[in-house]
Amino acid sequence: MIKPVHAASADGWVVRDAVPEVDAGTCLEIYAPFVRDTSVSFEEVVPTVEEFRDRIRATIATHPWLVLAIGGRVVGYAYGSQHRSRASYRWAADVTVYVDPEHRGIGAGRRLYDALLDRLRRQGFQVACAGIALPNDASVGLHRAMGFEPVGVYRRIGWKAGAWHDVMWLQLELAPATGDEPPEPSAPGT
Numbered sequence: 776m777i778k779p780v781h782a783a784s785a786d787g788w789v790v791r792d793a794v795p796e797v798d799a800g801t802c803l804e805i806y807a808p809f810v811r812d813t814s815v816s817f818e819e820v821v822p823t824v825e826e827f828r829d830r831i832r833a834t835i836a837t838h839p840w841l842v843l844a845i846g847g848r849v850v851g852y853a854y855g856s857q858h859r860s861r862a863s864y865r866w867a868a869d870v871t872v873y874v875d876p877e878h879r880g881i882g883a884g885r886r887l888y889d890a891l892l893d894r895l896r897r898q899g900f901q902v903a904c905a906g907i908a909l910p911n912d913a914s915v916g917l918h919r920a921m922g923f924e925p926v927g928v929y930r931r932i933g934w935k936a937g938a939w940h941d942v943m944w945l946q947l948e949l950a951p952a953t954g955d956e957p958p959e960p961s962a963p964g965t
């Protein structure tokens with residue numbers, strides 16, 4: 776049984792599972808500027824809060840979606856998702872993290888990733904993958920600090936805001952490789 780994360784620490788930071796009906800609005804507030812104003816997200820139209828709530832619901836059926844609250848306010852979130860749909864990719868998960876600008880550089884991203892990667896590992900995922908539209912020193916720095924290794928760069932793979940963008944991929948081994956087929960990843964909360 777994988778227990779839901781609800782990790783309160785002495786500094787008042789709480790990492791917990793997202794609740795779609797409760798957290799969709801705040802998570803979308805954090806995310807929307809990256810859709811509107813940057814190439815960090817390749818999405819071009821800001822989703823509605825209903826769409827975002829459904830996105831969280833769909834995600835938590837198979838992967839963790841965690842939020843970090845400081846002083847009761849959600850200031851960031853991180854989630855896992857399917858890397859590719861073909862069966863043999865099922866032990867690989869993509870990971871994503873967003874922290875509100877006022878709370879960057881104080882360890883929020885690391886705290887969210889510590890919890891997210893732990894959860895993915897406990898579900899039985901073997902590899903975590905991250906695709907980062909370049910340039911993004913903060914995201915590359917966070918992933919490198921968490922132990923992700925660069926895999927390669929897709930050149931001019933996305934067009935947004937009047938320019939082509941490269942995407943760097945990194946990966947992290949969540950479990951040591953063996954010659955045997957690993958157990959199936961489990962659903963969250965099972």
Ligand SMILES: CC(C)(COP(=O)(O)OP(=O)(O)OC[C@H]1O[C@@H](n2cnc3c(N)ncnc32)[C@H](O)[C@@H]1OP(=O)(O)O)[C@@H](O)C(=O)NCCC(=O)NCCS
Nearest residue numbers: 872873874879880881882883884885912913914916917920
């Ligand atoms: C990327 C992001 C999540 C980092 O979160 P954060 O809370 O500021 O990061 P932390 O304070 O936890 O820092 C963790 C590590 O990342 C590295 N890092 C953070 N900001 C950095 C920066 N601006 N430049 C280089 N490295 C940086 C630090 O070296 C740090 O390592 P350490 O813990 O060993 O000191 C945050 O900047 C963000 O939300 N950016 C916008 C959204 C985004 O780009 N998301 C990723 C999409 S791929």
